[in-house]
Amino acid sequence: MKTACTWHYIISFIFIANLQSLSAQSKNDSLVNDKIKAPLTLRFGIDLFQPAISQFDKTFKGFEIVGDLRINENLYLSSEIGTLERTQQSELINFTTSGSYFKFGIDFNMYKNWTGMNNQVFLGIRFANSLYNHNINNYVLYRTEQFFGEDLVQDGYSTGKLSDLNAQWVEFLVGMKVQVLKNTYMGFSLRLNRLLGSSSSENFGVLFIPGFNRVTDENIFGSSFNYTITYSIPFRFRKSK
Amino acid sequence: MKRQTTLISIFIFFCFTFLSKCERDDICKEDTSGTPNLIIRFFDANNVTEPKTVPLFLINQLDDDYRDYIRRYILGTDSISIPLRGSQNFTQLKFFYNWGSEDQNIDTLKINHDRFDVYLNRACGFKGQFIFNENPIEGISTENSWIKSYKIIKDSILNEDSMHLALYH
Numbered sequence: 001m002k003t004a005c006t007w008h009y010i011i012s013f014i015f016i017a018n019l020q021s022l023s024a025q026s027k028n029d030s031l032v033n034d035k036i037k038a039p040l041t042l043r044f045g046i047d048l049f050q051p052a053i054s055q056f057d058k059t060f061k062g063f064e065i066v067g068d069l070r071i072n073e074n075l076y077l078s079s080e081i082g083t084l085e086r087t088q089q090s091e092l093i094n095f096t097t098s099g100s101y102f103k104f105g106i107d108f109n110m111y112k113n114w115t116g117m118n119n120q121v122f123l124g125i126r127f128a129n130s131l132y133n134h135n136i137n138n139y140v141l142y143r144t145e146q147f148f149g150e151d152l153v154q155d156g157y158s159t160g161k162l163s164d165l166n167a168q169w170v171e172f173l174v175g176m177k178v179q180v181l182k183n184t185y186m187g188f189s190l191r192l193n194r195l196l197g198s199s200s201s202e203n204f205g206v207l208f209i210p211g212f213n214r215v216t217d218e219n220i221f222g223s224s225f226n227y228t229i230t231y232s233i234p235f236r237f238r239k240s241k
Numbered sequence: 242m243k244r245q246t247t248l249i250s251i252f253i254f255f256c257f258t259f260l261s262k263c264e265r266d267d268i269c270k271e272d273t274s275g276t277p278n279l280i281i282r283f284f285d286a287n288n289v290t291e292p293k294t295v296p297l298f299l300i301n302q303l304d305d306d307y308r309d310y311i312r313r314y315i316l317g318t319d320s321i322s323i324p325l326r327g328s329q330n331f332t333q334l335k336f337f338y339n340w341g342s343e344d345q346n347i348d349t350l351k352i353n354h355d356r357f358d359v360y361l362n363r364a365c366g367f368k369g370q371f372i373f374n375e376n377p378i379e380g381i382s383t384e385n386s387w388i389k390s391y392k393i394i395k396d397s398i399l400n401e402d403s404m405h406l407a408l409y410h
Contacts, residue, residue, distance in 0.1 A: 091267065092366030141327045141358070142275040142365045147311055148302075151276075151327030151369070158358040158367055203360045217363050 041070040041118075043185065045230030047082070059087040066228050068107060076107040078124060080226070084210040093139040093207075099132020101211030103171065111176075118232070119178050124189070126171040130211050134162040134204060158203055167198035167209045169222075177230070185230045193222040269364040276369040277401045278322035279332075279352065286389040286409040292319040293410065299340040303333055303349065307340070322401060327369050330355055338387040338410075346387040351379040354398070371398040378406075 050062030064082030071077055085098040105126035111119055136159045141151040153159060175189025193212050200206045206215045213224045285293040296317040301310040311334065312321055326332045331353045338346040353374035358367040373396045381388040392407045 091269070091364050093363075139358075139367050142269065142273070142361065142368045143324070144275045145324065147324045148326050148328065153327065153358065153367075157356065158360065203358070205360060205363060207363055 041232050041234045043068050043070075043230045043232035045185070045228050047080075047226040047228055049225070049227045050082070050084070061085040064226060066226070066230060068230075074109040076109065076120075076122070077104075078107045078126070079104045080126070080211075082211060086208070086210075087137070088208065090207055092142060094137040095207070096135040096137060097132055097208045097210060098135075099130055099165075099210040101128060101130035101132075101209075103128040103211065105171070107173075107175075117179065118185075119176070120187070121176045122174070124171075124173045124175065126173065126191075128169050128171055128193075128211055130167045130209050132165050132167075132210050134165065134201070134207075136160060136162070136204065162201040162204055165199050165201065165206075167206070167212060168196045169193050169209075169212055170196060171224075177228070183232045183234075185232065186228065187230065188227045189225060191224045191226075193224060195220040195222065267364055269362075269366075273361060273365050274368070274400060275365070276324075276327065277371070277398050278324050279371070279398055279406060280320070280322045280401055280404045281406045281408055282320045282404045284319075284407055284409050289407075289409060294319045295338060295410065297337070297340045297342060299337040300334055301337075303335060307337075313340075320404070325352065325354055325356075325369075325371055325398070327356065330374070336388065346385070348386050348388050349380045350388070353377055353379065372396060373398075381408075 044065065044067035047062075047064035047066060050060075050064055054061050054063075062082065062084040064080055066078070066080045068076040068078040080103040081100070083098075083100040085096065087094070087096040103126040105124055107120070107122040107124035109120045109122045111121035113119055138152055138154045138159060141153060143151070171191045171193045173189045173191040175187055177185045177187030180186050195209075195212065195215065198206045198209065198215075205217065208214055209222075211224065212222050215222060283293055283295050285291040294317040295314070298312070298314040298317055298321075299307060299310050300312040300321070300323060301307060311323060314321075323332075323334065331351055333349065333351045336348045336350055338348070353376055354371040355374060356369045356371050358369050360367055373393055377393055377396075378391045380386075381391065388408050388410050390409045392409070393405070394407055395403070395405045398405050
């Protein structure tokens with residue numbers, strides 16, 4: 001997790017630095033007030049955080065594709081699709097979660113751009129669904145006193161695969177996207193997740209959901225984030241007058 | 242500029258919330274009942290309803306020295322709880338009657354059991370529950386055994402609320 005945090009900071013620092021330079025730049029520009037109808041813009045890219053972590057952490061493999069479509073001056077249809085495989089030791093249980101998730105929703109841009117610029121500071125909402133499997137690799141039997149050493153159960157009993165699990169949740173997010181090169185944007189978003197429903201197997205709890213992350217026993221909230229790099233393709237099929 | 246400052250402070254706030262990771266459900270509550278022990282009570286072989294104390298009672302594993310005992314009752318007892326093995330489907334233990342004295346008598350009991358594991362929660366993980374096999378107790382039929390016979394009171398060991406096994410001597 002240490003490397004994760006380091007990356008977390010490095011990348012976010014780049015963003016903040018970028019933002020500063022942007023505002024410095026725009027002070028010198030003259031204000032143009034012509035309203036140009038926003039073209040429909042399709043933008044797609046990937047999450048940088050998960051592939052970066054996959055390099056360092058052998059227990060983690062993740063990939064996420066992000067995309068959005070600008071449908072209005074300030075409104076975007078957004079989506080994320082990802083897969084994830086993660087092995088973790090949760091107290092006495094070691095398990096691997098593998099699965100994929102799909103998130104779909106809208107972003108509302110609150111940032112007033114200078115003409116020709118397309119930076120975003122947005123609030124968004126997503127509805128998300130995940131299909132995944134758990135594999136319980138091993139666990140230690142819980143005992144209040146130990147006489148025979150730890151009973152590590154590595155096969156049989158409750159170990160093995162629990163498949164066809166699913167979960168639905170809603171995400172509220174805040175984020176930004178900043179243009180770093182022509183048509184290329186970098187951005188991040190922070191998400192608060194609220195679990196709506198999940199299927200759990202009879203003899204195991206819901207400890208982790210791809211896309212949602214850690215699920216705690218005591219509440220239905222979770223959190224996640226992503227750092228994205230995206231490329232936009234502007235196209236218009238409505239002629240602006 | 243003001244908006245940026247606000248956003249950056251929100252961001253920093255989020256960073257800290259991500260870093261604080263210790264949560265209440267990481268800790269298994271102490272009063273959670275774990276894998277249950279087997280509860281045995283001892284009765285008089287001649288009068289099966291009468292509890293009978295085993296004097297100078299010691300229980301340990303087969304290969305262990307008596308110093309590494311599992312249970313020891315200097316004053317004797319008529320009820321014990323013993324752990325069952327999770328790594329094998331039997332538990333073999335030595336029962337010392339009048340341990341250390343001249344008429345010491347050792348019975349080696351083999352308790353055959355199956356296990357199934359039940360999920361508790363994130364912090365505690367799984368606990369085991371046992372069921373006696375078809376041939377639950379071995380090792381008490383010889384002439385010299387101080388334990389004369391046994392009776393299964395409950396064939397599944399789910400908790401430690403009451404006795405599972407009665408031994409007569």
